[in-house]
Amino acid sequence: MSDQPRVEIYTKEDCPYCEKAKDLFDSKGIEYEEYNVTGDDDRFEEMVERANGRKTAPEVFIDDELIGGWDDTSALNETGELDEKLGIADDSDDEIVEHRKLIIAGTGIAGLTAAIYAGRANNEPLVIEGDEPGGQLTLTTDVANYPGFPEGIGGPELVNNMKEQAKQFGADLKNGIIESVDDSQRPFRVELTNGDVYTADAVIAASGASARTLDIPGEDELMGYGLSTCATCDGAFFRGEDMLVVGGGDAAMEEATFLTKFADTVYIAHRREEFRAEDYWVDRVQEKVEEGEIEIMKNTELIEVHGSQEEGVDYVTLVENEKGHPTDRLDDPETNEFEFDVGAVFLAIGHTPNTEYLEDTGVEMDDEGYLETQGGDGGGQTETAVPGIFGAGDVVDYHYQQAVTAAGMGSKAALDADEYLEDLERADSSAEEAEPAAADD
Numbered sequence: 227m228s229d230q231p232r233v234e235i236y237t238k239e240d241c242p243y244c245e246k247a248k249d250l251f252d253s254k255g256i257e258y259e260e261y262n263v264t265g266d267d268d269r270f271e272e273m274v275e276r277a278n279g280r281k282t283a284p285e286v287f288i289d290d291e292l293i294g295g296w297d298d299t300s301a302l303n304e305t306g307e308l309d310e311k312l313g314i315a316d317d318s319d320d321e322i323v324e325h326r327k328l329i330i331a332g333t334g335i336a337g338l339t340a341a342i343y344a345g346r347a348n349n350e351p352l353v354i355e356g357d358e359p360g361g362q363l364t365l366t367t368d369v370a371n372y373p374g375f376p377e378g379i380g381g382p383e384l385v386n387n388m389k390e391q392a393k394q395f396g397a398d399l400k401n402g403i404i405e406s407v408d409d410s411q412r413p414f415r416v417e418l419t420n421g422d423v424y425t426a427d428a429v430i431a432a433s434g435a436s437a438r439t440l441d442i443p444g445e446d447e448l449m450g451y452g453l454s455t456c457a458t459c460d461g462a463f464f465r466g467e468d469m470l471v472v473g474g475g476d477a478a479m480e481e482a483t484f485l486t487k488f489a490d491t492v493y494i495a496h497r498r499e500e501f502r503a504e505d506y507w508v509d510r511v512q513e514k515v516e517e518g519e520i521e522i523m524k525n526t527e528l529i530e531v532h533g534s535q536e537e538g539v540d541y542v543t544l545v546e547n548e549k550g551h552p553t554d555r556l557d558d559p560e561t562n563e564f565e566f567d568v569g570a571v572f573l574a575i576g577h578t579p580n581t582e583y584l585e586d587t588g589v590e591m592d593d594e595g596y597l598e599t600q601g602g603d604g605g606g607q608t609e610t611a612v613p614g615i616f617g618a619g620d621v622v623d624y625h626y627q628q629a630v631t632a633a634g635m636g637s638k639a640a641l642d643a644d645e646y647l648e649d650l651e652r653a654d655s656s657a658e659e660a661e662p663a664a665a666d667d
């Protein structure tokens with residue numbers, strides 16, 4: 227082993243964030259010791275003790291110092307502090323690292339599909355991973371609707387296959403988060419949060435969307451201590467408990483169904499009467515309701531989570547009003563506020579598009595921050611308002627938000643970018659040819 231610090235990662239089975247943590251250290255060439263706590267009570271107790279009572283995996287340690295879970299590790303990575311702790315920080319003062327024809331923001335399904343197409347078109351894309359390498363699909367262990375896999379496929383496996391495919395065609399994947407894109411100059415100036423700067427002739431924004439939280443009392447304190455945004459990651463830690471899932475879309479239905487493997491009873495709190503989820507998921511939840519494993523609380527919202535970091539979630543406060551959206555009707559005498567005992571809470575209330583790095587550009591966004599692209603028929607559907615910046619996947623598409631639609635848009639963005647880059651090259655070579663003639667005058 228080299229003189230790198232000692233890195234230890236506590237993991238468990240079926241834990242997408244554990245895979246992400248391992249991928250992050252792998253991508254940096256850092257060796258680590260992995261302790262799988264699944265079915266190993268001693269290791270689990272050891273992890274909980276070393277992690278100051280946290281019962282979520284992964285838990286990362288560097289030279290015995292608690293770094294924390296995936297969120298903590300990735301936040302440190304974002305600022306460059308993780309590299310400093312690992313002794314691999316780049317101390318060079320050179321600002322511009324490299325010029326690339328094409329930079330792709332994101333290694334979700336959209337970014338990786340764009341990378342495959344762009345690689346095949348010889349545009350040698352640099353793909354920046356962001357704070358969620360592999361994107362949202364790495365949070366699910368079962369993708370049953372991606373064409374070509376009749377038995378289904380795990381999200382991380384599908385993403386890793388795509389990464390391999392993209393690399394085979396010449397894409398470079400880089401750990402890092404884009405802080406800003408400067409479109410006042412050409413080539414574009416693309417700065418990462420660790421200070422690295424690239425220039426690029428074209429950019430594809432495939433930066434997806436991130437899980438939303440509720441901003442309610444108890445949320446910050448208990449996130450990771452019984453409150454979670456990822457059932458597949460943390461559900462197994464609360465075996466035998468009553469669990470609450472908040473939300474009414476596909477993710478909420480999928481998470482609730484998954485949690486029945488561990489929970490005594492799963493409760494779904496949804497603020498309206500009707501679910502937004504596909505009929506497929508509503509039917510599966512209904513089957514579980516009939517089997518007594520899920521109970522649905524319609525027109526109900528979560529307003530507070532109670533508990534402690536030592537003991538986890540104790541109970542929650544809910545409000546209910548049969549007219550729906552009860553938090554908008556707190557003064558209505560028919561709004562009923564009540565306490566409810568659960569041992570774990572999972573938020574599945576949708577996503578916010580990741581577009582902060584484009585805020586100072588001319589790229590247009592809707593009220594929620596989703597990128598506006600040309601759309602319609604024919605070429606150029608993924609063009610944004612800034613020539614040379616293209617958008618693809620969930621960061622554009624607030625409606626379909628599926629892996630296969632994200633892949634489709636990723637391929638379109640790479641094809642649009644290729645056409646743009648070819649036009650740029652043609653324009654550059656005509657300008658070069660014209661130059662000597664001008665000098666002869």
Ligand SMILES: Cc1cc2nc3c(=O)[nH]c(=O)nc-3n(C[C@H](O)[C@H](O)[C@H](O)COP(=O)(O)OP(=O)(O)OC[C@H]3O[C@@H](n4cnc5c(N)ncnc54)[C@H](O)[C@@H]3O)c2cc1C
Binds near residue numbers: 435436629
């Ligand atoms: C639990 C769960 C289960 C799902 N199951 C299914 C399913 O079974 N079938 C299905 O079709 N769909 C499923 N989906 C939806 C599917 O995962 C998404 O539609 C798809 O992942 C969108 O891909 P994307 O590439 O657009 O964005 P994302 O997957 O969100 O990827 C975005 C990428 O951008 C990166 N990024 C963000 N900000 C920056 C930045 N500033 N700089 C650089 N990079 C950045 C992120 O790190 C990430 O790599 C599921 C979603 C969830 C949450």
